[in-house]
Structure formats: structure tokens, C-alpha cells
Amino acid sequence: MPELPEVETVKREISPYVKGKIIRDVKIIDARVIKGISPREFKKKLTGDTILNVERRAKYLSFKLKSGKYLVIHLGMTGRLLFSPDKYVKVIFKLSGNKTLYYSDLRLFGKVKLYNHYPILKLGPEPLSKEFTPRLLKELLSKRKTNIKSLLLDQRFLSGLGNIYASESLFCAGIDPRRKANTLKDYEIKNLNREIKKVLTKALAHKGTSFSWFVDAEGKKGGFQLKLMVYRKEGKPCPRCKTPIKRIIQSNRGTYYCPRCQK
DNA sequence: ACCTAAACCTGGGCGC
DNA sequence: TGCGCCCAGGTTTAGG
Numbered sequence A: 001m002p003e004l005p006e007v008e009t010v011k012r013e014i015s016p017y018v019k020g021k022i023i024r025d026v027k028i029i030d031a032r033v034i035k036g037i038s039p040r041e042f043k044k045k046l047t048g049d050t051i052l053n054v055e056r057r058a059k060y061l062s063f064k065l066k067s068g069k070y071l072v073i074h075l076g077m078t079g080r081l082l083f084s085p086d087k088y089v090k091v092i093f094k095l096s097g098n099k100t101l102y103y104s105d106l107r108l109f110g111k112v113k114l115y116n117h118y119p120i121l122k123l124g125p126e127p128l129s130k131e132f133t134p135r136l137l138k139e140l141l142s143k144r145k146t147n148i149k150s151l152l153l154d155q156r157f158l159s160g161l162g163n164i165y166a167s168e169s170l171f172c173a174g175i176d177p178r179r180k181a182n183t184l185k186d187y188e189i190k191n192l193n194r195e196i197k198k199v200l201t202k203a204l205a206h207k208g209t210s211f212s213w214f215v216d217a218e219g220k221k222g223g224f225q226l227k228l229m230v231y232r233k234e235g236k237p238c239p240r241c242k243t244p245i246k247r248i249i250q251s252n253r254g255t256y257y258c259p260r261c262q263k
Numbered sequence B: 001a002c003c004t005a006a007a008c009c010t011g012g013g014c015g016c
Numbered sequence C: 001t002g003c004g005c006c007c008a009g010g011t012t013t014a015g016g
Helices: A004-018 A039-046 A134-142 A148-153 A163-173 A186-205
Strands: A023-028 A051-057 A060-065 A070-074 A079-082 A089-095 A099-105 A111-115 A246-250 A253-257
Touching: A004 A051, A004 A060, A004 A099, A004 A186, A023 A039, A039 A111, A070 A079, A134 A186, A148 A163, A148 A253, A163 A186, A163 A253
Parallel strands: none
Antiparallel strands: A023 A089, A051 A060, A060 A070, A070 A111, A079 A099, A089 A099, A246 A253
16 A cells, blocks of 8 residues: 555554553454564553654654654554554554554555664655755666666655555656666656656655555545556556557566556 | 575465 | 455565
8 A cells, every 4th residue: 555655644644643642451452464573562561651643754653752662663554543443453552642543455465563762764755855855776776686666666666655656756757667677867867767756756745555455544635646647547548648658567566567658 | 694495374366 | 245356545574
């Protein structure tokens, strides 16, 4: 489900409601989502602690706790943080002020983990940060021989992009997803850098993309699925030149692109 | 060091 | 209705 814009949307929605709240109780419905420690330990360590704030890094949400610990949640493909339960609730956090936060996850690719200290995650730069410049992108690309699409999905290279926004950014930049990373020209790198920022910013303004799974904490869908150019549009006309959109497989993931517009 | 394929799960949608 | 297949917003691993 969730890439940077979706995770950021969840963060913005839940922050005001969970900040300053005490975790009164933790109920674990399915222990498979809890990583690193036993469900008993998890519940014991968390109960009574206070949530100071919520941050997003890449596709991770981290809850900073008063004790100095960090509760880190990755939504995987179908993870949700909700204020009302759905069919697939796996963990229940009872908070002070009569608020309950539900972690729901159909496919169980998500992760809930408790760190004793600030988590060190092996992640590339944030695409919406000032640090992510054409110059930095050029530097990162220069060492890599793999295709540009797969590289954009690699979180150690650049963090926050997923399958939707990788395809969309490459379309907007007019770059063929099969191109070897180190063969991109300077002007293409500049375009790609700009389009990544543009696509993510726009998606964020629409509160993310919702096909079937993504909803925010209030259960509301995003709106960016109406703005997609190529993603999941195989056979449909390219919005720019009307050539049918193609779907290919790269690193076991579907890639959508226009064979005419993307060189 | 770098790259790819498969594994982890459950469900929706389609053709027959 | 049902079966079998393909598809799905992600990450980690095993192996070349």
C-alpha cells in the first residue's frame, strides 16, 4: 500500500491524536507482526509509556516515547493505522483520553518493532529534502549499472519511493525504465530529480493514492489514483501521445511506461 | 560489491 | 459457483 506520500499522510492524521497520550494497554491479536521480541515483552515494555511525537523516515513511522524507546512501524503492503477497527486488526493500542489506535494488516508484510534507542535504519536520502539535489542524484547514479527503475525502488539508494511513484516519476521525466543508471545524461538526471519531487508533492497534496487498500486513520481514501499517468494502465493510451502503455517485469515488480515518450 | 529470483501472506478479479 | 491463474502500494534472503 504505502509509499512516502501515504505514510506521511498517516503521520499527519494521527499525530495530533496520539501526541502526549499514555499507552494504557496493548493487545496482540497476531504475534507475527511483532519483530525482535516476544509479544509478552512487547506489551510489558510499552504499557505505561508516553508517546512524545510521531516522525516519518522513508516509509517508516516512529513513535518517540518518554522512556527513550522508539516504537517503529512499517506498513508493508497492506498495513493500516486506524481509529476504528477493521477485519484485519493485528495489534490494539489503548491510549489515555479514551483513544484507541488499531494496527491492521491483511498480508502481514508490515512490521512493528520496539527499539531501546533511536533506530539506525540503512536508508538513502529523503527525496523531498533539500539534500536531494541533481548533483547528489548524479553522484549516486554514477556507480550503478542496474536499470533505473529497480534502483529507484532500492531504499538504500533513495528512500520513500515505491512501485507507483517510481513508474510515475520516470514517465514524467521521459526516461525509459530499462535504462542503465550510469548512462543517464545530465539533463535527464536534472529532470528526474525535479519530477520525483513534483510527483511526491502532488501525491501528498491529494493525501496519497488509494486503489483498494490505502486509507488514512479516519478510514478516508487518498485521491491521487485519479491523477496517475501510467501506473496500472497497461493498454490504455498514453496521456501525452496516445501510444498504448506497456507493462514489463523488473526485479519481480510490474513497471508501466510509454514506449514512445520514454527514451 | 552487485544483481536477480524467490519467499513471506491474503485477497480480488478474471477467464473458463 | 468454482477452480486456477495473475495481480497487488514492500522488504529480506539466498544464490550466482
